[in-house]
Amino acid sequence: DGGITQSPKYLFRKEGQNVTLSCEQNLNHDAMYWYRQDPGQGLRLIYYSQIVNDFQKGDIAEGYSVSREKKESFPLTVTSAQKNPTAFYLCASSTSRSYNEQFFGPGTRLTVL
């Protein structure tokens, strides 16, 4: 089955700790994205990557970091510098021919205690 996976579904961390969220896709997509979603809000873009070894900041990149060492993987690290990290995090991927159609993973709910 082709798809995009995120793990874990729920994650709890203590304040001040960095945490890395996993995102893997086997769709052979060039582009990958990380979004944050808060209740009553739309999706806000954190980081995106059009190709391996390259990524760009989105609208709310402060306090987050990413890497794109492999085409299939785009992990997101939520650092202690992120002031309000508790949120629902969504990863997506798309082909470079159709950025409109993004394929989303099931999301990771991060709670910082």
Next chain:
Amino acid sequence: GESVGLHLPTLSVQEGDNSIINCAYSNSASDYFIWYKQESGKGPQFIIDIRSNMDKRQGQRVTVLLNKTVKHLSLQIAATQPGDSAVYFCAENSSLYGNNRLAFGKGNQVVVIP
């Protein structure tokens, strides 16, 4: 599931009726407008897109209308079914951003009454 629908505008529709979901946009330079559907506890799913030089596009049971004069986008769902209950997001793809990223709206919740 995730409470993504909290505090969102909500449309309640009887099963079998047609639904119309509206979205206002501000960026006149957007090249594409897109609709996504997010069911409770899941990631969003692409429904349909429309290029800015079009007024209407039809898919399976859905129609998207674009009115550039008033910067308004709508999604019509025919014969709404219980499975259509979800949060619907409009999004824009603009050359201002390089056409390789989307800007999402806040969403509208649709509740289908059996």
